[in-house]
Amino acid sequence: MALCDYSLLCNFPKCRTKLSGFAWATACSHIFCDQHGSGEFSRTPAICPACSSALSGKLDIVRTELAPSEQYKAMVLVGLRPETILDISHRALAFWTYQVCSAYICFSSRG
Template sequence: MLTTSDLARHIFCLPCAESLGLSRRPQQNRTCPACQANLPNPDDVVSTTLNPTEDYKTSVLSGLDPTTIIECAGRALSFWAYQTTQEICYQEYLSKGLTEKYSTLNTEKEKVINSANTEILGLQGKIADMQLTQDQLQKKIEELSSLYQDKCKKHTQMTNLYNLLKSQAMRSQIQTAASDSVSQTLKSLPHASAARPGGPMMPQTAMAASRHFNALSSTEKPPIRNIIQNRETYIN
Protein backbone atom coordinates (compact mmCIF):
# COMPACT_ATOMS: atom_id res chain seq x y z
CA MET A 1 0.00 0.00 0.00
CA LEU A 2 1.45 3.38 -1.05
CA THR A 3 0.73 6.90 0.15
CA THR A 4 1.57 9.09 -2.84
CA SER A 5 0.48 12.60 -1.90
CA ASP A 6 2.92 15.49 -2.20
CA LEU A 7 3.38 15.57 1.60
CA ALA A 8 3.41 11.83 2.32
CA ARG A 9 5.57 9.35 0.48
CA HIS A 10 5.55 6.15 2.45
CA ILE A 11 4.98 2.49 1.78
CA PHE A 12 3.19 -0.01 4.03
CA CYS A 13 2.31 -3.65 3.75
CA LEU A 14 -1.34 -4.55 3.17
CA PRO A 15 -2.02 -5.99 6.68
CA CYS A 16 -0.60 -2.83 8.31
CA ALA A 17 -2.59 -0.62 5.89
CA GLU A 18 -5.78 -2.45 6.86
CA SER A 19 -5.09 -2.15 10.58
CA LEU A 20 -4.11 1.56 10.29
CA GLY A 21 -7.20 2.51 8.26
CA LEU A 22 -5.50 3.42 4.99
CA SER A 23 -7.89 1.24 2.97
CA ARG A 24 -11.01 3.17 4.08
CA ARG A 25 -13.02 5.40 1.80
CA PRO A 26 -11.79 9.02 1.29
CA GLN A 27 -14.79 10.52 3.09
CA GLN A 28 -13.45 9.16 6.40
CA ASN A 29 -10.45 11.57 6.38
CA ARG A 30 -7.49 9.25 6.18
CA THR A 31 -4.11 10.27 7.61
CA CYS A 32 -0.62 8.91 7.03
CA PRO A 33 0.55 6.89 10.05
CA ALA A 34 4.17 7.92 9.45
CA CYS A 35 3.90 11.73 9.08
CA GLN A 36 0.24 12.37 10.06
CA ALA A 37 -0.46 14.09 6.71
CA ASN A 38 -4.10 14.23 5.55
CA LEU A 39 -4.99 11.99 2.60
CA PRO A 40 -8.35 13.35 1.32
CA ASN A 41 -8.04 12.45 -2.37
CA PRO A 42 -9.01 9.02 -3.69
CA ASP A 43 -5.61 8.45 -5.31
CA ASP A 44 -3.56 9.57 -2.30
CA VAL A 45 -3.47 5.93 -1.23
CA VAL A 46 -3.09 3.22 -3.84
CA SER A 47 -2.38 -0.47 -3.76
CA THR A 48 0.40 -1.75 -6.00
CA THR A 49 2.40 -4.87 -6.68
CA LEU A 50 6.13 -4.63 -6.13
CA ASN A 51 6.78 -7.63 -8.38
CA PRO A 52 4.58 -6.86 -11.41
CA THR A 53 4.07 -9.28 -14.26
CA GLU A 54 5.19 -8.60 -17.81
CA ASP A 55 1.60 -8.01 -18.93
CA TYR A 56 1.13 -5.43 -16.18
CA LYS A 57 4.32 -3.65 -17.22
CA THR A 58 3.00 -3.57 -20.81
CA SER A 59 -0.44 -2.23 -19.99
CA VAL A 60 0.07 0.07 -17.01
CA LEU A 61 1.32 3.05 -19.04
CA SER A 62 -0.03 2.04 -22.40
CA GLY A 63 -2.08 4.73 -24.20
CA LEU A 64 -0.50 7.63 -22.33
CA ASP A 65 1.37 10.37 -24.10
CA PRO A 66 5.16 10.57 -23.65
CA THR A 67 4.91 13.62 -21.40
CA THR A 68 2.64 11.82 -18.97
CA ILE A 69 4.76 8.70 -19.13
CA ILE A 70 7.93 10.69 -18.39
CA GLU A 71 6.16 12.54 -15.56
CA CYS A 72 4.94 9.27 -14.03
CA ALA A 73 8.39 7.76 -14.33
CA GLY A 74 9.97 10.87 -12.78
CA ARG A 75 7.60 10.80 -9.81
CA ALA A 76 8.20 7.08 -9.40
CA LEU A 77 11.95 7.67 -9.40
CA SER A 78 11.52 10.49 -6.90
CA PHE A 79 9.50 8.17 -4.64
CA TRP A 80 12.18 5.48 -4.97
CA ALA A 81 14.95 8.00 -4.17
CA TYR A 82 13.00 9.23 -1.11
CA GLN A 83 12.51 5.68 0.14
CA THR A 84 16.17 4.89 -0.50
CA THR A 85 17.21 8.00 1.44
CA GLN A 86 14.93 7.03 4.30
CA GLU A 87 16.37 3.52 4.27
CA ILE A 88 19.89 4.94 4.36
CA CYS A 89 18.99 7.20 7.28
CA TYR A 90 17.38 4.29 9.09
CA GLN A 91 20.41 2.07 8.52
CA GLU A 92 22.69 4.89 9.69
CA TYR A 93 20.58 5.19 12.83
CA LEU A 94 20.86 1.45 13.40
CA SER A 95 24.58 1.60 12.69
CA LYS A 96 25.01 4.44 15.17
CA GLY A 97 23.10 2.51 17.82
CA LEU A 98 25.11 -0.62 17.15
CA THR A 99 28.35 1.40 17.20
CA GLU A 100 27.47 2.90 20.57
CA LYS A 101 26.49 -0.51 21.87
CA TYR A 102 29.74 -1.96 20.56
CA SER A 103 31.71 0.86 22.19
CA THR A 104 29.94 0.24 25.49
CA LEU A 105 30.54 -3.50 25.26
CA ASN A 106 34.17 -2.91 24.31
CA THR A 107 34.64 -0.65 27.34
CA GLU A 108 33.05 -3.25 29.58
CA LYS A 109 35.24 -5.91 28.00
CA GLU A 110 38.36 -3.87 28.72
CA LYS A 111 37.25 -3.43 32.31
CA VAL A 112 36.64 -7.17 32.66
CA ILE A 113 40.03 -7.95 31.08
CA ASN A 114 41.83 -5.49 33.37
CA SER A 115 40.02 -6.87 36.40
CA ALA A 116 40.87 -10.43 35.35
CA ASN A 117 44.52 -9.52 34.78
CA THR A 118 44.69 -7.83 38.19
CA GLU A 119 43.14 -10.88 39.83
CA ILE A 120 45.53 -13.19 37.97
CA LEU A 121 48.51 -11.15 39.14
CA GLY A 122 47.21 -11.27 42.70
CA LEU A 123 46.73 -15.04 42.53
CA GLN A 124 50.19 -15.49 41.04
CA GLY A 125 51.63 -13.48 43.93
CA LYS A 126 49.73 -15.63 46.43
CA ILE A 127 51.00 -18.79 44.71
CA ALA A 128 54.58 -17.50 44.92
CA ASP A 129 54.14 -16.70 48.63
CA MET A 130 52.63 -20.13 49.27
CA GLN A 131 55.50 -21.78 47.40
CA LEU A 132 58.02 -19.87 49.51
CA THR A 133 56.15 -20.85 52.69
CA GLN A 134 56.09 -24.47 51.54
CA ASP A 135 59.85 -24.43 50.95
CA GLN A 136 60.43 -22.94 54.40
CA LEU A 137 58.18 -25.55 56.02
CA GLN A 138 59.93 -28.33 54.11
CA LYS A 139 63.29 -27.07 55.33
CA LYS A 140 61.98 -26.87 58.89
CA ILE A 141 60.62 -30.42 58.64
CA GLU A 142 64.02 -31.66 57.50
CA GLU A 143 65.70 -29.86 60.41
CA LEU A 144 63.21 -31.31 62.91
CA SER A 145 63.69 -34.78 61.40
CA SER A 146 67.45 -34.46 61.81
CA LEU A 147 67.03 -33.30 65.42
CA TYR A 148 64.65 -36.18 66.08
CA GLN A 149 67.17 -38.68 64.75
CA ASP A 150 69.87 -37.17 66.98
CA LYS A 151 67.55 -37.37 69.98
CA CYS A 152 66.74 -41.00 69.18
CA LYS A 153 70.45 -41.78 68.92
CA LYS A 154 71.17 -40.08 72.25
CA HIS A 155 68.21 -41.88 73.83
CA THR A 156 69.59 -45.20 72.65
CA GLN A 157 73.01 -44.33 74.07
CA MET A 158 71.45 -43.29 77.39
CA THR A 159 69.45 -46.53 77.51
CA ASN A 160 72.57 -48.60 76.89
CA LEU A 161 74.48 -46.62 79.52
CA TYR A 162 71.64 -47.07 82.00
CA ASN A 163 71.58 -50.81 81.41
CA LEU A 164 75.37 -50.93 81.87
CA LEU A 165 75.21 -49.00 85.15
CA LYS A 166 72.35 -51.17 86.33
CA SER A 167 74.36 -54.29 85.53
CA GLN A 168 77.39 -52.91 87.41
CA ALA A 169 75.23 -52.08 90.42
CA MET A 170 73.71 -55.56 90.43
CA ARG A 171 77.16 -57.13 90.21
CA SER A 172 78.36 -55.02 93.14
CA GLN A 173 75.36 -56.06 95.22
CA ILE A 174 75.87 -59.72 94.33
CA GLN A 175 79.58 -59.46 95.19
CA THR A 176 78.80 -57.87 98.56
CA ALA A 177 76.19 -60.50 99.34
CA ALA A 178 78.57 -63.30 98.36
CA SER A 179 81.35 -61.79 100.48
CA ASP A 180 79.05 -61.58 103.49
CA SER A 181 77.94 -65.16 102.95
CA VAL A 182 81.54 -66.37 102.78
CA SER A 183 82.43 -64.43 105.92
CA GLN A 184 79.54 -65.92 107.83
CA THR A 185 80.46 -69.38 106.59
CA LEU A 186 84.09 -68.97 107.62
CA LYS A 187 83.06 -67.76 111.07
CA SER A 188 81.02 -70.89 111.60
CA LEU A 189 83.89 -73.22 110.59
CA PRO A 190 85.58 -73.53 114.09
CA HIS A 191 82.39 -74.85 115.60
CA ALA A 192 81.94 -77.34 112.81
CA SER A 193 85.59 -78.54 112.95
CA ALA A 194 85.42 -79.00 116.71
CA ALA A 195 82.38 -81.16 116.41
CA ARG A 196 83.85 -83.39 113.67
CA PRO A 197 86.88 -85.64 113.97
CA GLY A 198 89.48 -85.51 111.24
CA GLY A 199 90.01 -81.79 111.11
CA PRO A 200 88.12 -78.82 109.81
CA MET A 201 86.02 -79.31 106.76
CA MET A 202 84.48 -76.51 104.66
CA PRO A 203 80.79 -76.99 103.97
CA GLN A 204 79.60 -77.23 100.39
CA THR A 205 77.68 -73.98 100.70
CA ALA A 206 80.81 -72.12 101.75
CA MET A 207 82.79 -73.67 98.92
CA ALA A 208 80.18 -72.66 96.37
CA ALA A 209 80.05 -69.13 97.74
CA SER A 210 83.82 -68.91 97.66
CA ARG A 211 83.93 -70.04 94.03
CA HIS A 212 81.25 -67.50 93.15
CA PHE A 213 83.16 -64.78 94.95
CA ASN A 214 86.36 -65.67 93.12
CA ALA A 215 84.54 -65.63 89.81
CA LEU A 216 83.10 -62.20 90.53
CA SER A 217 86.47 -60.93 91.67
CA SER A 218 88.18 -62.17 88.54
CA THR A 219 85.65 -60.50 86.20
CA GLU A 220 87.10 -57.39 84.63
CA LYS A 221 84.80 -54.40 84.86
CA PRO A 222 85.37 -50.73 84.05
CA PRO A 223 85.64 -48.41 87.02
CA ILE A 224 82.49 -46.56 88.06
CA ARG A 225 84.26 -43.23 87.61
CA ASN A 226 84.99 -43.99 83.94
CA ILE A 227 81.38 -45.01 83.36
CA ILE A 228 80.11 -41.76 84.86
CA GLN A 229 82.52 -39.78 82.71
CA ASN A 230 81.34 -41.64 79.60
CA ARG A 231 77.74 -40.89 80.58
CA GLU A 232 78.51 -37.18 80.82
CA THR A 233 80.21 -37.34 77.41
CA TYR A 234 77.12 -38.95 75.85
CA ILE A 235 74.84 -36.38 77.39
CA ASN A 236 76.95 -33.50 76.14
Protein backbone atom coordinates in the same frame (compact mmCIF):
# COMPACT_ATOMS: atom_id res chain seq x y z
CA MET B 1 25.13 0.84 -4.29
CA ALA B 2 22.52 1.10 -7.06
CA LEU B 3 18.85 1.77 -6.34
CA CYS B 4 17.96 -1.70 -7.62
CA ASP B 5 20.08 -3.21 -4.80
CA TYR B 6 17.62 -1.91 -2.21
CA SER B 7 14.25 -3.20 -1.10
CA LEU B 8 11.44 -1.02 0.09
CA LEU B 9 10.73 -1.22 3.81
CA CYS B 10 7.41 -0.66 5.54
CA ASN B 11 7.25 2.90 6.89
CA PHE B 12 4.92 1.90 9.74
CA PRO B 13 6.57 2.83 13.04
CA LYS B 14 8.32 -0.21 14.55
CA CYS B 15 7.61 -2.45 11.52
CA ARG B 16 10.29 -1.78 8.87
CA THR B 17 9.70 -5.19 7.25
CA LYS B 18 10.96 -5.74 3.70
CA LEU B 19 8.01 -5.31 1.35
CA SER B 20 6.85 -7.96 -1.09
CA GLY B 21 3.57 -8.87 -2.71
CA PHE B 22 1.21 -5.96 -2.16
CA ALA B 23 1.88 -2.65 -0.44
CA TRP B 24 0.07 0.61 0.27
CA ALA B 25 1.60 3.85 -1.03
CA THR B 26 0.52 7.35 -0.02
CA ALA B 27 0.55 10.76 -1.65
CA CYS B 28 2.95 11.88 1.11
CA SER B 29 5.55 9.40 -0.24
CA HIS B 30 5.23 6.68 2.39
CA ILE B 31 4.72 2.97 1.81
CA PHE B 32 3.35 0.30 4.12
CA CYS B 33 3.14 -3.48 4.20
CA ASP B 34 -0.21 -4.96 3.26
CA GLN B 35 -1.00 -5.83 6.89
CA HIS B 36 -0.47 -2.34 8.29
CA GLY B 37 -1.90 -0.56 5.25
CA SER B 38 -5.09 -2.62 5.35
CA GLY B 39 -5.57 -1.87 9.02
CA GLU B 40 -4.67 1.82 8.97
CA PHE B 41 -6.38 2.87 5.77
CA SER B 42 -9.71 1.18 6.46
CA ARG B 43 -10.44 4.01 8.92
CA THR B 44 -12.05 7.33 8.03
CA PRO B 45 -10.53 9.81 7.88
CA ALA B 46 -7.32 8.13 6.76
CA ILE B 47 -4.18 9.51 8.38
CA CYS B 48 -0.63 8.57 7.38
CA PRO B 49 0.91 6.64 10.29
CA ALA B 50 4.40 7.88 9.31
CA CYS B 51 3.82 11.65 9.10
CA SER B 52 0.20 12.23 10.23
CA SER B 53 -0.86 13.75 6.88
CA ALA B 54 -4.57 13.64 6.11
CA LEU B 55 -5.23 11.36 3.15
CA SER B 56 -8.66 12.40 1.94
CA GLY B 57 -8.23 12.45 -1.85
CA LYS B 58 -9.41 9.57 -4.02
CA LEU B 59 -5.83 8.69 -5.02
CA ASP B 60 -4.02 9.72 -1.82
CA ILE B 61 -3.68 6.02 -0.95
CA VAL B 62 -3.22 3.20 -3.43
CA ARG B 63 -2.71 -0.53 -2.91
CA THR B 64 -0.18 -1.72 -5.42
CA GLU B 65 1.34 -4.99 -6.51
CA LEU B 66 5.11 -4.74 -6.16
CA ALA B 67 5.82 -7.44 -8.77
CA PRO B 68 3.15 -6.88 -11.44
CA SER B 69 2.58 -9.33 -14.26
CA GLU B 70 4.20 -8.88 -17.65
CA GLN B 71 0.74 -8.22 -19.14
CA TYR B 72 0.12 -5.39 -16.68
CA LYS B 73 3.53 -3.84 -17.40
CA ALA B 74 2.88 -4.08 -21.15
CA MET B 75 -0.47 -2.29 -20.91
CA VAL B 76 -0.42 0.16 -17.99
CA LEU B 77 1.09 3.10 -19.90
CA VAL B 78 -0.22 2.28 -23.38
CA GLY B 79 -1.67 5.31 -25.14
CA LEU B 80 -0.15 7.91 -22.84
CA ARG B 81 1.92 10.71 -24.32
CA PRO B 82 5.70 10.34 -23.93
CA GLU B 83 5.91 13.39 -21.64
CA THR B 84 3.29 11.84 -19.36
CA ILE B 85 5.23 8.57 -19.24
CA LEU B 86 8.44 10.47 -18.43
CA ASP B 87 6.65 12.44 -15.70
CA ILE B 88 5.33 9.22 -14.16
CA SER B 89 8.81 7.67 -14.34
CA HIS B 90 10.37 10.74 -12.72
CA ARG B 91 7.87 10.62 -9.85
CA ALA B 92 8.42 6.89 -9.34
CA LEU B 93 12.20 7.34 -9.22
CA ALA B 94 11.85 10.27 -6.82
CA PHE B 95 9.73 8.06 -4.55
CA TRP B 96 12.41 5.33 -4.58
CA THR B 97 15.17 7.87 -3.91
CA TYR B 98 13.22 9.27 -0.96
CA GLN B 99 12.64 5.78 0.46
CA VAL B 100 16.24 4.64 0.00
CA CYS B 101 17.72 7.84 1.46
CA SER B 102 15.28 7.75 4.39
CA ALA B 103 16.20 4.14 5.14
CA TYR B 104 19.92 4.93 4.89
CA ILE B 105 19.62 7.91 7.24
CA CYS B 106 17.45 5.93 9.66
CA PHE B 107 19.86 2.99 9.88
CA SER B 108 23.00 5.17 9.85
CA SER B 109 21.77 7.18 12.81
CA ARG B 110 21.37 3.99 14.86
CA GLY B 111 25.13 3.71 14.79
